[in-house]
Amino acid sequence: MAEIDNYDLRATLRSVHAGALTADEAKAILDITRRAAAADHKTDIAEMTMLLRIKDLLAQMADEVALPVSGNFERVPASALSRGARELAFACAYLVMDQDLTLVGEERVLANKLAVELGLDSAHVQELITTIERLVRSAS
Secondary structure (H helix, E strand, C coil): CCCCCHHHHHHHHHHHCCCCCCHHHHHHHHHHHHHHHCCCCCCCHHHHHHHHHHHHHHHHHCCCCCCCCCCCCCCCCHHHCCHHHHHHHHHHHHHHHHCCCCCCHHHHHHHHHHHHHCCCCHHHHHHHHHHHHHHHHHCC
16 A cells, blocks of 8 residues: 655645644644554554654644653543544544554444544534545555
8 A cells, every 4th residue: 555645644634624733632632543543452553654644743733843652542521622623633543543444343433432522423524534535545
């Protein structure tokens, strides 16, 4: 599978949330994305690479030099994030899970759970999924 172009990745994530992120929002999005990477209980180099790319983009969006990558990913209450940050969190999480063009059972369950936890309506979730799937398929 080909790698997603950095420009396309940045443009897609910015289309989900064009505004700036606070450092706390960026860290929360990263925690949610790391949770998604761990959903299938496997360490996959492609997922880890995508996670690091997302981490760098989130740091840029939050005007941070770097974001910590700890092993402690907490459940972040949706009320702590703006609507745009919640949408971006879902998109990033879905991207990490779908970067291999296949969602396993645990990943599907987590995607549904995240949509509910983040307070996203099903129509908008489907739009986000379509956006991310288009990005992933454009690289294949």
